[in-house]
Amino acid sequence: MKTPQKLKNQSAIVTGADSGIGKAVAIALAEAGAKVLINYAHNQDAADEVVNTIKDAGGKAFAYQCDVSKENEVKAMFAAAIKKYGTVDILVNNAGLQKDAKFVDMTLEQWNTVININLTGQFLCSREAAKEFIKRGVVEKRSVAAGKIICMSSVHEIIPWAGHVNYAASKGGISMFMKSIAQELAPHRIRVAGIAPGAIQTPINKPAWETPEAMDKLLELIPYNRIGQPADVGKLAAWLASDDSDYITGTTIFVDGGMSLYPGFADNG
Numbered sequence: 001m002k003t004p005q006k007l008k009n010q011s012a013i014v015t016g017a018d019s020g021i022g023k024a025v026a027i028a029l030a031e032a033g034a035k036v037l038i039n040y041a042h043n044q045d046a047a048d049e050v051v052n053t054i055k056d057a058g059g060k061a062f063a064y065q066c067d068v069s070k071e072n073e074v075k076a077m078f079a080a081a082i083k084k085y086g087t088v089d090i091l092v093n094n095a096g097l098q099k100d101a102k103f104v105d106m107t108l109e110q111w112n113t114v115i116n117i118n119l120t121g122q123f124l125c126s127r128e129a130a131k132e133f134i135k136r137g138v139v140e141k142r143s144v145a146a147g148k149i150i151c152m153s154s155v156h157e158i159i160p161w162a163g164h165v166n167y168a169a170s171k172g173g174i175s176m177f178m179k180s181i182a183q184e185l186a187p188h189r190i191r192v193a194g195i196a197p198g199a200i201q202t203p204i205n206k207p208a209w210e211t212p213e214a215m216d217k218l219l220e221l222i223p224y225n226r227i228g229q230p231a232d233v234g235k236l237a238a239w240l241a242s243d244d245s246d247y248i249t250g251t252t253i254f255v256d257g258g259m260s261l262y263p264g265f266a267d268n269g
């Protein structure tokens, strides 16, 4: 069955859309009718592949290189999307990475890289999106909201993670960043929401699922007993971007098969 075109005539920017979750989000938004800027940092071939997948299915997309932690590059990316599609209706702040180390061994560079891309990147992109949404306002035939911002967080916005303090701190930061801008932007009819994935099968966490032993160990943390797929997150993002979720703002939805349910307590603690 064909997906209903709930994002028809809208345009979207998805950061880090050449891989994993971002790729699935971009494809889901395009299936729902949105025109999508496929942002990538380095891998143009992978980004072109996503564009071709979307075009082959009858959708519209183009690839654009930008490091989300660089202010001038983010501004140029928004200018490119607006030039191509007239405006931007949806931003999905998805780009992110890990630079893991034991806390006492973590370098300032590892700390800064993760905070700059995972958290400051979301600030830079959301600020450009909000400016455009406020300037344009609501266009009723497209959406009852003036714009939608979706912030990719993680279960590690609430679950502490030894050996990954830079990553967990960036995701905890996203939670409060998302809520604060949701509060500030709601009067402009701009909705902001977070998505907190659990373990989703992508390159970022390959060591956690690539061998049967690693997968068994991972599944101990997932009551629903399967690893998540990028499409699990893509479908949620398309719904959060649509008017079907119009009364939702300032909250994070967990898509984690129960990882955040303290599974260690399932057997009497």
Ligand code: NAD
Pocket (backbone or CB within 6 Å): 015, 016, 017, 018, 019, 020, 021, 022, 039, 040, 041, 042, 066, 067, 068, 069, 094, 095, 096, 097, 117, 152, 153, 154, 155, 196, 197, 198, 199, 200, 201, 202, 203, 204, 205
């Ligand atoms: P991935 O490695 O497949 O994708 C990460 C994407 O971010 C890539 O497209 C990469 O090019 C992009 N990126 C990295 N640095 C960038 C930069 N400076 N500018 C622009 N893009 C940049 O991993 P993924 O699992 O798809 O991760 C996507 C998001 O989901 C991340 O924010 C990650 O923290 C989050 N997440 C993933 C999981 C999981 O289990 N896979 C769980 C929770 C949260």
